[in-house]
Each structure stands twice: as structure tokens, then as C-alpha cells.
Amino acid sequence: MRMRKQTVFRWTLISIVAFTIAVSIFLAIIAHRNIYSRRVLGSQVNIINRKSVVHSPESKLKYYYEPIAYATESAQPDWLPAPVTYTINGEGLNERLDYPVEKYSGDYRIITLGDSFTYGAYVNTKDNWPEQLEDLLNNHKPCDQYVKYEVINLGMGGYDIQYSVERYRLHGVKYSPDIVIWLLHDNDFQQIAEEIRSMEPLYLSLRPVQKGTPNELEKQTAITDIATKEFIDKHPESYLLSQQYSFLLKITQYYQGDLIVISLPQIGKQYIESLKRFANERPSTSYHELRNIYNEQFGGSYNPDDPHPNTRGHTIIAEDVYDILSKRRCQ
Numbered sequence: 001m002r003m004r005k006q007t008v009f010r011w012t013l014i015s016i017v018a019f020t021i022a023v024s025i026f027l028a029i030i031a032h033r034n035i036y037s038r039r040v041l042g043s044q045v046n047i048i049n050r051k052s053v054v055h056s057p058e059s060k061l062k063y064y065y066e067p068i069a070y071a072t073e074s075a076q077p078d079w080l081p082a083p084v085t086y087t088i089n090g091e092g093l094n095e096r097l098d099y100p101v102e103k104y105s106g107d108y109r110i111i112t113l114g115d116s117f118t119y120g121a122y123v124n125t126k127d128n129w130p131e132q133l134e135d136l137l138n139n140h141k142p143c144d145q146y147v148k149y150e151v152i153n154l155g156m157g158g159y160d161i162q163y164s165v166e167r168y169r170l171h172g173v174k175y176s177p178d179i180v181i182w183l184l185h186d187n188d189f190q191q192i193a194e195e196i197r198s199m200e201p202l203y204l205s206l207r208p209v210q211k212g213t214p215n216e217l218e219k220q221t222a223i224t225d226i227a228t229k230e231f232i233d234k235h236p237e238s239y240l241l242s243q244q245y246s247f248l249l250k251i252t253q254y255y256q257g258d259l260i261v262i263s264l265p266q267i268g269k270q271y272i273e274s275l276k277r278f279a280n281e282r283p284s285t286s287y288h289e290l291r292n293i294y295n296e297q298f299g300g301s302y303n304p305d306d307p308h309p310n311t312r313g314h315t316i317i318a319e320d321v322y323d324i325l326s327k328r329r330c331q
Contacts, residue, residue: 056170063197064166066092066156079305080122087125091171094119096126099152101174106147108137111154111172113164114183117264118155120314122303127311128153132318140322143330152177160193161247169254179258180251181321189244189271191228199227241274248278259285260324265292290320 052073053065067073067088076083089095103109112118112130120128130153137149152175154167164182172180251259259282261275272289279287293301293313301313309317 058170059166061162061166061194063194064163065158066167066170067094068092075122077122077306079303084122084124086120093153093171094125094128094155095153096131099150099175103150103176104148106145108143108146108149109175109177110134110149110151111168111175111177111180112151112183113168113172113180114155115159115164115185115188116155116157116308117185118153118183119157120153120155121157121308122306123309123311123314127314128155129309129314129317129321130155132315133321136318136322137325142322142326145330155183158193160188160191161244162250163193164188165247165250165254168251173254177255177257179260179325180255181260181262182251183262183317184271184275185263185267186271189240189268189274190232192231192240192243196224196227196231199230237270241270245274245278248274249282252282257284260321261285261287262290262321262324263287264290264294266294288320288324291316293317 052068052071054068056064056066067086069088069090069092071088073086073088074083075086086094087096089098091098110130110133112133118128118130120131125131130151134149134151137151141149152172154164154172156163156167159167161184168180261279263272263275267275272287275287279285291298293309293316294307298312298316300310301316302309
């Protein structure tokens with residue numbers, strides 16, 4: 001009799017837990033739908049279409065992912081007036097063309113790192129800030145000794161600091177850049193993608209995502225939302241700052257050259273202090289704050305229902321980075 005009661009109690013408890021998680025997922029889906037009905041200037045979870053990415057067998061990280069090479073992907077959330085197209089080159093980069101590994105004499109090569117703000121979420125490939133920067137540099141040629149400027153975009157949606165370093169290790173080292181430019185903001189410090197993605201299978205097992213259904217991406221994103229919230233609630237900010245700073249330092253294992261770190265003004269003061277400290281401690285590194293694309297004077301520079309910059313916002317970022325590079329001494 002006692003065994004039966006214990007069994008009933010156990011299954012009742014499991015049912016309650018499963019129901020609670022299912023309700024949480026449902027509420028997260030509703031919250032996700034509502035989050036884009038207003039302006040969100042703080043931390044957000046980047047939407048990743050899992051069908052358009054693959055795990056790299058060369059990666060040391062279990063859950064690290066990259067775009068599928070030689071692919072074309074379209075995106076049009078409800079709030080975006082027209083669809084956008086991402087063209088992925090043979091290296092799995094959101095680029096208009098493929099770059100030779102060999103750097104020719106007279107070329108100045110730049111690599112950009114970051115998340116969806118560098119990748120160019122919700123703008124056509126030709127309009128993301130690394131592409132616009134490449135056009136500005138080749139049109140104006142601030143240093144006479146360079147015949148051509150190349151800006152190779154290693155940014156990817158959903159990447160944190162650790163994943164950006166891994167991206168550089170796998171794809172950036174062989175290009176031997178003259179300089180690296182790294183755009184960072186709040187959620188790069190608040191999330192550790194490898195840990196969050198390791199938590200997602202639990203929620204997927206309780207609420208499987210049906211492949212091919214119209215709201216597949218929405219359900220997947222809601223599950224990521226829950227895992228991210230649980231991760232942030234679980235870890236104190238001091239732990240996250242310490243971990244992220246250690247990931248920042250790892251870039252030097254693979255790249256010892258000139259590094260420019262940039263951020264938008266909305267980034268938290270504690271993160272600015274970490275970036276300034278990093279710039280002071282690492283040789284040949286500088287930190288710069290860009291113009292505020294969310295300021296009214298730049299009205300219409302970001303998507304009205306999403307914090308990502310639109311084409312105009314990317315233009316402002318490209319212009320700011322161009323100014324930073326132009327003020328550097330030609331070498």
C-alpha cells in the first residue's frame with residue numbers, strides 16, 4: 001500500500017513539473033510574440049533558424065554552429081516591410097563573395113567579429129555594416145599604399161564572446177588579417193551560448209518542436225528564451241563577468257595583432273569597464289563607443305519593433321568605424 005502511494009505521489013509530482021514547464025513554454029511563446037510589438041533596447045535572444053545552420057566537426061565546442069555554406073536564406077518577420085536575403089559564401093560567411101586565403105601585396109585585410117549586429121540580421125547582405133565599410137574604404141582609400149581593402153565578416157546571430165573566438169580560430173586565422181574589429185554589446189556578456197544550448201534538450205523533450213510546421217521557429221525560440229532566462233537567473237553577474245573576460249582574453253591565443261573593440265552606447269557600465277580593462281591589458285587594442293543609433297537625431301536607423309539596426313543604422317556604424325580607421329596612422 002505504501003509503495004502504491006509513493007508511486008502515485010511520484011507520478012503526480014512528475015506531472016505537475018511537466019505541466020509547469022509546458023505552461024512556461026506556452027507563456028514564452030506569447031511573450032515572444034509580444035516582445036516585438038514594442039521597442040526593445042536591452043538584452044534579447046537572437047532568433048536562429050536551426051535548419052540553416054550546421055555543427056562544425058572541427059569545433060572544440062559541443063553546440064557551436066555555423067551557417068550552411070553556399071546557401072541563400074530569406075527572412076521576413078511580421079514587422080519587416082519587405083523580405084531580406086542573406087547570401088552565404090563557401091566559407092559559411094554572410095558575404096557577397098568568396099575571399100582568397102592568400103593576401104596579395106597592396107591589400108589591407110580586416111576581419112569583423114560579433115553576433116547578429118555584425119552578421120546583419122534583417123538587412124540584405126550588401127547592407128550590413130562590414131559590407132558598407134568595405135565599400136567606403138575602397139571608394140575613399142584613406143591610405144594611399146593600399147590598392148584594395150577587404151572586410152571579411154565573421155559575425156553570426158546568437159554568438160557570444162566564446163563563439164566569436166571559436167569562429168576566428170576556425171575561419172579567421174588563415175586569412176592573416178591586418179586588423180580585427182569586434183562589435184560587442186550587453187547580451188554578449190549576459191549569455192554563455194554553450195551552456196544555454198546544453199539546457200535546451202530538456203525543454204525539447206517535454207515539448208517537441210514539430211519540424212516543418214509554420215511556427216517551428218517560434219517554438220524553438222520560445223524554448224531558447226526559457227533556457228536563457230533560467231541560465232541568467234542561475235548565475236550571478238560576477239560569475240558571468242569573470243567568465244566572459246576569460247573568453248575575451250582567449251582571442252590572443254589565435255591573434256596577436258591590432259584589435260579594435262567597439263560598442264553602442266546602450267551597453268552597461270560594467271561591460272564598458274570590462275572592455276576598457278581588456279583594451280588596456282592587451283597590446284595593440286583600443287576601445288571605441290559608436291554613435292547612438294537609437295537617438296532621435298538618427299530617427300529610423302533601427303527596426304521599429306526590434307533593436308537590430310536597419311540599413312541606415314548599419315550605415316552609421318560603418319561610417320563610425322571608417323572614421324576610427326581613417327584616424328589611425330597609415331602603416
